[in-house]
Amino acid sequence: MSYPAPPEERITWKTRFLRFATWWTGATINTRVWTSRFGEVVGYDEFGNTYYRTIGGKIDPALGFERRWVIYRGESEGSATPPGWYGWLHHQTDEPPTASTYVPRAWEKPYLPNMTGTPAAYRPPGSLLKDGTRPRTGGDYDAWTPG
Template identity: 60%
Template structure:
């Protein structure tokens, strides 16, 4: 019962019951990425008359976070590429880093020097700050 209620009311922890039914009825699996996200489009690549192009969507493996989509799939999702990455032999360039989702809010987030979270203590002020006072 708990899983059923989660499927109805929570979209952030996976796909909802409505999305599952829509995907089953109108969707066609195009492929999956290395994170386990599954990518769909309308059956047969049919053009949606209200949009003027085919619908494309993703069912996330776990938490729904848009930055978990790799660059090649992002290009396909936003109609920049017409060919999905599974249908072509995509080879990343030697200067491309592997995809990494947004780490903000996690223990692995970037913390610049001077941040209270970086080392636990903020460094002493250097004296280059002059506070504003009214009339000056």
């Protein structure tokens, strides 16, 4: 499942400043320089994230295996890594999804963004933040009243 290279984004002064000053809006300058010197592109996913490994699959002597990493397009959100690429990044497979005939399993769910801290966040039954009234439970408190 190979995707074409993501379109180049327009570089503005704001984009340059954010790349320089923050890590959550994409790769920092140091990461981009290190990647350009020591990394080779392996492929892209449907979100426009770019996956890299050390040039030629060179084994890192400190780790004992090749380094693999991702540069996210836009916000750095780890949950935006598709299952096939996740397995490759974590050395569960040797071939990236672009080089093999990867087919997602029936139990693999599609990507959903992390909604924590937003109004759309999951609220379990009984949560004070959930709409409606809380259902009674067997452990509810009954105040003591003198006889």
